[in-house]
Amino acid sequence: MKMNPIVREVSNLVIPPILLFALYVQFHGDFGPGGGFQAGVIFAAAIILHTLVYGLESTQKLFNPMVMRFFVSLGLLIYIGVGVVCMFKGGLFLDYNVLTESHGAHNVHGQELGILLVELGVGITVAAVMITIFYSLCSRRVRGKAE
Amino acid sequence: MxxxxxxxxxxxxxxxxxxxxxxxxxxxxxxxxxxxxxxxxxxxxxxxxxxxxxxxxxxxxxxxxxxxxxxxxxxxxxxKVPGKGSALPLVVVLITGFVLIYGTMDMPYFGSPDAPIHQHLVDRYVEKSGGPDGEVGPPNVVTSVLASYRGYDTMGEVAVIFTAAVSVMLLLGVGFATKREDAS
Incomplete structure (x- = not known):
């Protein structure tokens, strides 16, 4: 799909900042508004913009649907995995206090590590899910046209 | 303002x-x-x-x-332009709306200090969650609640989104735009 050059150039200009902003929202969620959900959605929005401008095939060379399908489950597995690791380390499910060695009554470092990993899992799953759903909707149209 | x-x-x-x-x-x-x-x-x-x-x-x-x-x-x-339906949907909607509005009568006003949530929960989250000696740490209380205090709920939400993706993939396919499709 060859788009209007203005649309193409503007997209080239904004897609990298959108991806960067997604990462900022992801890892700055502890300090400001944001977190895994929003970051995942913003990341997916950049990919969807790329799909709209360059077409499904060229985007799928970068973000393969099968890999996305893998990431859909990977995020949830990271989340549950953190919980299970907490159980193996002697705490309760998703009790981040036991993740690192405790230095006081409340283990802030363990909590930070837990939250970072959990939010990462959320972000990966949300981004992959949104991209996957968009791929599914788009590919139907392509198939319909081919027939 | x-x-x-x-x-x-x-x-x-x-x-x-x-x-x-x-x-x-x-x-x-x-x-x-x-x-x-x-x-x-x-x-x-x-x-x-x-x-x-x-x-x-x-x-x-x-x-x-x-x-x-x-x-x-x-x-x-x-x-699609709907045909002349019965009045039943309108009645159901009106009754549901009335019940919902009636249900909000008992709810505390927005920002009211007497609200049950402000009696024990919010105080603890705001005062004890943040800081180096806090229970969780991050300055953003929302993140603390979302990822730590209510970690189970967030896990459930991620599972819901996961299920949505699986459902869409089952119904519409994984979403390949491959040359296999063109060849067939």
């Missing part, structure tokens, strides 16, 4: 909702739904719920609109 902004936003919300109900063109409907989400996000901002507003703007106004447009390509642009 806040009251004025609230009145303007709520008026726009109601106007958007009414035109949403009346329109039959689905593209316009989707666009108006996006505007509705954006107005809701502004309303959340005036309530200082920044995280919720962020999510609403990104998901409701941004991504959902694109996904809906993608679905629209598959189903056509015009809504």
């Amino acid at each position: 806040i009251v004025f902004i609230d009145i303007v936003l709520l008026t726009l919300l109601v106007a958007t909702a009414i035109s949403l109900v009346r329109l039959r063109n689905l593209i316009a409907t989707i666009m108006l739904a996006g505007i509705f989400s954006l107005l809701s996000a502004c309303l959340f901002m005036t309530m200082d719920a920044v995280d919720v507003a962020f999510t609403e703007a990104a998901v409701g106004a941004g991504l959902t609109t694109v996904l809906m447009l993608g679905a629209l390509v598959l189903i056509g642009r015009e809504e």
Whole structure:
């Protein structure tokens, strides 16, 4: 799909900042508004913009649907995995206090590590899910046209 | 000033909702739904719920609109004109609406210090969650609640999204635009 050059150039200009902003929202969620959900959605929005401008095939060379399908489950597995690791380390499910060695009554470092990993899992799953759903909707149209 | 902004936003919300109900063109409907989400996000901002507003703007106004447009390509642009139905749906809607409004009568006013949630929960989250000696650590209380205090709930939400993706993949396929499709 060859788009209007203005649309193409503007997209080239904004897609990298959108991806960067997604990462900022992801890892700055502890300090400001944001977190895994929003970051995942913003990341997916950049990919969807790329799909709209360059077409499904060229985007799928970068973000393969099968890999996305893998990431859909990977995020949830990271989340549950953190919980299970907490159980193996002697705490309760998703009790981040036991993740690192405790230095006081409340283990802030363990909590930070837990939250970072959990939010990462959320972000990966949300981004992959949104991209996957968009791929599914788009590919139907392509198939319909081919027939 | 806040009251004025609230009145303007709520008026726009109601106007958007009414035109949403009346329109039959689905593209316009989707666009108006996006505007509705954006107005809701502004309303959340005036309530200082920044995280919720962020999510609403990104998901409701941004991504959902694109996904809906993608679905629209598959189903056509015009809504079917419904035949003369019975009055039953209207009665059901009116009764449900009345019950919902009646249910809000008992709820505490917005920001009321007497609300049950402000008696024991919020105080603890605000005072004890943050800081190097806090229970969780991050300065953003919302993140503490979401990822640590209420970790189970968030896990459930991620599982819901996961299920949504699996359902879409089962119904519509994984989404290849491969040359295999063209060759066949």
